[in-house]
Amino acid sequence: MVIRSTTMTHPPSSAAALSFTETLSLLSLSLASFAVIANTFQGDGAPLVASLAFSGIAFAGSYSMIRWLGPTFMKAGLKGKDMSKLHKKEIPETMGAVCAVVYILIVTVFIPFPFYKDIVAATSGGGNRDVVQETIEHVQRGRFLHKFPHSKLAAYLSAIITVQSVSILGIGDDLFDIRWRHKFFIPGIASIPLLIVYFVDFGVTHIVVPIPLRPYLGELLQLGVLYYLYMFAVAIFCPNSINILAGVNGIEVSQSLVIAILLVLNDCYYLLVPYPHPAVDSHLFSLYMLLPFIGVSLALWCHNWYPSKVFVGDTYCYFAGMVFAVVGILGHFSKTLLLLFIPQIFNFLYSAPQLFRVVPCPRHRMPRFNARTGLMECSVTEWQYPPKPVVAKVLKLLHRLNLLRVETNSQGQIVESTNFTILNLWLVWFGPKREDRLAIEILAMQFAVGLFGLFARHNFALLLFESDNLNV
Ligand code: UD1
Numbered sequence: 001m002v003i004r005s006t007t008m009t010h011p012p013s014s015a016a017a018l019s020f021t022e023t024l025s026l027l028s029l030s031l032a033s034f035a036v037i038a039n040t041f042q043g044d045g046a047p048l049v050a051s052l053a054f055s056g057i058a059f060a061g062s063y064s065m066i067r068w069l070g071p072t073f074m075k076a077g078l079k080g081k082d083m084s085k086l087h088k089k090e091i092p093e094t095m096g097a098v099c100a101v102v103y104i105l106i107v108t109v110f111i112p113f114p115f116y117k118d119i120v121a122a123t124s125g126g127g128n129r130d131v132v133q134e135t136i137e138h139v140q141r142g143r144f145l146h147k148f149p150h151s152k153l154a155a156y157l158s159a160i161i162t163v164q165s166v167s168i169l170g171i172g173d174d175l176f177d178i179r180w181r182h183k184f185f186i187p188g189i190a191s192i193p194l195l196i197v198y199f200v201d202f203g204v205t206h207i208v209v210p211i212p213l214r215p216y217l218g219e220l221l222q223l224g225v226l227y228y229l230y231m232f233a234v235a236i237f238c239p240n241s242i243n244i245l246a247g248v249n250g251i252e253v254s255q256s257l258v259i260a261i262l263l264v265l266n267d268c269y270y271l272l273v274p275y276p277h278p279a280v281d282s283h284l285f286s287l288y289m290l291l292p293f294i295g296v297s298l299a300l301w302c303h304n305w306y307p308s309k310v311f312v313g314d315t316y317c318y319f320a321g322m323v324f325a326v327v328g329i330l331g332h333f334s335k336t337l338l339l340l341f342i343p344q345i346f347n348f349l350y351s352a353p354q355l356f357r358v359v360p361c362p363r364h365r366m367p368r369f370n371a372r373t374g375l376m377e378c379s380v381t382e383w384q385y386p387p388k389p390v391v392a393k394v395l396k397l398l399h400r401l402n403l404l405r406v407e408t409n410s411q412g413q414i415v416e417s418t419n420f421t422i423l424n425l426w427l428v429w430f431g432p433k434r435e436d437r438l439a440i441e442i443l444a445m446q447f448a449v450g451l452f453g454l455f456a457r458h459n460f461a462l463l464l465f466e467s468d469n470l471n472v
C-alpha cells in the first residue's frame with residue numbers, strides 16, 4: 001500500500017547518507033570488482049568470475065542507492081506504514097525498483113562477457129586467433145558470424161526483456177495499486193519472449209513418465225501446447241506467489257534469497273559434470289542471471305530486515321519471481337524450480353478460498369501486531385453474514401484439524417476465521433511470536449524443505465526414472 005501525500009514530514013537527509021565504514025567497504029568492494037572485471041576481459045573473459053565481480057558492483061550500487069534515494073521516494077509519495085510496530089512509522093516503499101534497475105543494467109553490461117570467445121572467433125579485427133580461417137571468402141569478409149551462437153544471445157536478451165517488462169508492471173502496481181484481476185496475467189504476457197525462444201531453440205514438450213506409470217502412458221508423454229501453457233502458468237505463479245507470502249519485515253527478500261541460493265547450489269552441482277554436457281551451459285546461464293540477483297537482493301535485505309528501514313514494494317516480488325521463472329524455463333529445470341517453491345505453492349493453495357472469494361478477503365492478511373505484548377498474532381476476517389452451510393462445515397472441519405481457527409457465537413455461527421496464509425497458520429500452530437522470530441522460523445522451514453527437494457531430485461529421481469539428465 002502506498003500513501004501519496006506531499007504534506008508529510010520527511011526524514012532528515014543525513015539519514016540517507018552512508019556512514020564512513022559503509023562508504024569505505026562499498027568503495028573497496030567496487031574497486032576490487034572493477035579490477036577483477038578488467039582482468040577477466042583482458043584475459044579470456046572468464047565469464048563466471050566476471051559475473052561474480054559484477055554481482056559485487058550490483059550489491060554496492062543497490063546498497064548505496066537504496067539509502068540515498070529513500071527521501072526522494074518518500075517525497076514522491078512512495079512510502080508505506082509499518083503496521084506491525086508500536087509507532088506506525090512511514091518508510092520508503094518500492095525499493096525493489098532500485099534493485100530491478102541496477103540488475104537490468106548489470107546483466108546488460110555483462111552481455112559481452114559470456115560471448116567474448118565467440119565474438120573473437122566471429123570477427124577478424126578483434127583477432128580471430130582461436131579459429132582457422134576456412135575459406136578465402138571468409139577472410140575477405142573478415143567475419144565468421146555463422147559461428148556466433150545467436151540462439152544463446154537470443155535466450156539471454158529474451159530473459160532481459162521479460163524481467164524488464166515485469167519490473168515495469170511492478171512499478172505501475174506500486175504507483176497505482178492495480179487490481180488483482182488486472183495484473184494477474186501480465187507476468188504471463190511478459191514471458192512470451194521466453195516461450196518463443198524455448199520453442200525455436202529447445203522445443204521439448206514431452207515429459208518422461210515415471211516407471212510405475214509406463215504400462216499406461218508409455219515412456220514419454222507428449223504434452224505439446226499444454227507444455228507451453230504450463231510454462232506460462234509458471235511465469236504467472238512465481239511473481240504472484242512471492243507477493244502473497246508477505247507482510248512481515250524482510251520475508252519477501254529473504255524467501256527470494258533462499259530460493260536463489262538453493263538454485264545456485266543446484267547449478268554448482270551441474271558444473272561438476274565434465275564439459276561439454278548441454279546441462280552445463282543451461283546452468284551457467286542460470287548462474288549469470290542469479291549471481292547479480294543475489295547481489296541486489298542482499299543489498300535490499302540489509303535495509304528491509306527487521307526492523308525495516310524500507311519496504312520492497314510489489315516491484316521486487318514481481319522482479320524476483322520473474323528472475324526465477326526465466327532461469328527455470330530457459331535453463332530447462334522448471335520442475336526442479338517448483339520443488340523450491342513448495343512453501344509458496346502451499347501458501348497459494350491454502351490462500352485459494354480467499355483469493356477466489358469463497359471466503360471474504362480483506363485488503364491485508366498479514367499477521368496482526370498486538371501492541372500490548374509486542375508479538376504477532378493471527379489476523380482474522382470477520383464474517384458480516386454467516387457463511388453458507390457447506391462453507392461453515394468445511395471451516396469447522398479445518399478448525400478441528402488445526403488448520404484454521406474459527407470463532408463462533410452463542411448460536412454456533414462462525415463470526416470470524418483466521419486469514420488463510422502460511423504465516424497465520426504458523427501462528428495457529430506455534431502461538432504468538434515476535435516479527436523477526438516468525439520470519440526466521442518460516443525461512444528455516446523453507447530452506448529445509450528446499451534442501452530436501454533438491455536432495456530428492458538428485459537421489460530419488462533414479463527410483464522413478466532410470467536416468468536423470470545428468471546421466472543421459
Ligand atoms: C499482499 C497480500 C496482503 C498482505 C500484503 C503485505 C494477498 C492477496 N495480498 O498484498 O494480504 O497484507 O501483501 O505486503 O495475500 N507492510 C508492513 N510490513 C511489512 C510489509 C508490508 O506493514 O513487512 C505493509 C505496509 O503498509 C506496506 C504494505 O504492507 O505499505 C504493502 O502492501 P502491498 O504489497 O501493496 O500489498 P499486496 O501485495 O497487494
Ligand code: MG
Pocket residue numbers: 243246313314317
Ligand atoms: Mg505486495
